[in-house]
Amino acid sequence: MRMALIARDPGVVREVWAKTPPCPTPERVLDRLAAMITELGGAEPAAGLVLGIPGLVDADTGVVRINANLGWRNVALADAARDRLGLSTMIQNDVRLHTLGEWRFGAGRELTPRQTMADVVIGTGIAMGLVRGGQLWDTPESGEIGHITWNRDGIRCGCGKTGCVETMVGAKALTRLFREQGLPADDFARDVVGTLQAGQPESLALWNQFCRALAFGLSVVILVLHPDLIVLSGGVAQSLSWWKPMLMKALEDELFLGSLSQVRLATSTLADRAPYLGGMSLLLDAALSR
Numbered sequence: 443m444r445m446a447l448i449a450r451d452p453g454v455v456r457e458v459w460a461k462t463p464p465c466p467t468p469e470r471v472l473d474r475l476a477a478m479i480t481e482l483g484g485a486e487p488a489a490g491l492v493l494g495i496p497g498l499v500d501a502d503t504g505v506v507r508i509n510a511n512l513g514w515r516n517v518a519l520a521d522a523a524r525d526r527l528g529l530s531t532m533i534q535n536d537v538r539l540h541t542l543g544e545w546r547f548g549a550g551r552e553l554t555p556r557q558t559m560a561d562v563v564i565g566t567g568i569a570m571g572l573v574r575g576g577q578l579w580d581t582p583e584s585g586e587i588g589h590i591t592w593n594r595d596g597i598r599c600g601c602g603k604t605g606c607v608e609t610m611v612g613a614k615a616l617t618r619l620f621r622e623q624g625l626p627a628d629d630f631a632r633d634v635v636g637t638l639q640a641g642q643p644e645s646l647a648l649w650n651q652f653c654r655a656l657a658f659g660l661s662v663v664i665l666v667l668h669p670d671l672i673v674l675s676g677g678v679a680q681s682l683s684w685w686k687p688m689l690m691k692a693l694e695d696e697l698f699l700g701s702l703s704q705v706r707l708a709t710s711t712l713a714d715r716a717p718y719l720g721g722m723s724l725l726l727d728a729a730l731s732r
């Protein structure tokens with residue numbers, strides 16, 4: 443768990459980290475959040491609290507519908523946090539906070555309200571947030587690009603289906619691919635990303651498989667939504683410059699002539715700060731609408 447005190451300007455003032463408690467009931471997680479707020483200097487100066495959580499989050503009602511990591515179902519987290527922590531609290535899916543931050547303050551800040559931005563976050567797995575018409579696309583179930591079926595004869599995905607894009611895309615999938623080929627993968631940055639610079643043919647073939655599955659997922663996004671900008675974010679996307687030629691080739695194979703035109707691909711400019719600034723964006727909008 444990480445938390446930061448954010449100011450309109452200059453952004454992240456202070457940041458603290460804590461381990462998720464064992465048996466993470468909502469009460470225990472809130473106790474830990476209380477300790478983190480104390481560490482940041484107390485709730486007094488804060489205008490509000492925004493919590494970013496993986497999984498299905500209903501921002502309107504403040505309810506976490508499903509969080510597989512914590513084992514939560516239908517937890518009224520915003521209300522519970524307000525009561526326990528004494529701060530007006532909003533909740534949102536973590537990828538969407540990332541998308542909002544990147545759109546308003548990062549790679550998407552030059553876009554006009556009429557333009558569409560997709561933020562594809564490739565970390566352990568892959569997920570997507572979308573801004574259209576100047577607003578976050580906020581249906582809780584949307585953006586699950588990682589669970590588009592890519593190969594029906596592929597391997598089993600954590601979601602229960604077979605051959606999802608996420609079985610080939612993300613740090614977890616790449617680590618598995620490398621190990622299956624007998625290649626070292628203990629340190630992701632050194633063993634998996636480092637091989638791109640070295641240009642080893644065996645590892646380039648695996649990165650090419652990754653690019654082909656990613657291109658398939660992105661082609662669905664492009665054909666349906668044709669975003670003006672696709673931001674590739676998350677730890678794995680930091681090495682985009684090394685595999686972008688493979689990705690572009692795979693995209694050209696997936697798409698018909700012209701469908702890639704006017705779709706710009708960029709990397710995140712805010713990296714780890716994007717979700718924090720997305721949270722600030724929510725608070726600013728809430729203050730304006732009051």
Ligand SMILES: [Zn+2]
Pocket residue numbers: 588589599600601602603606608
């Ligand atoms: Zn899946």
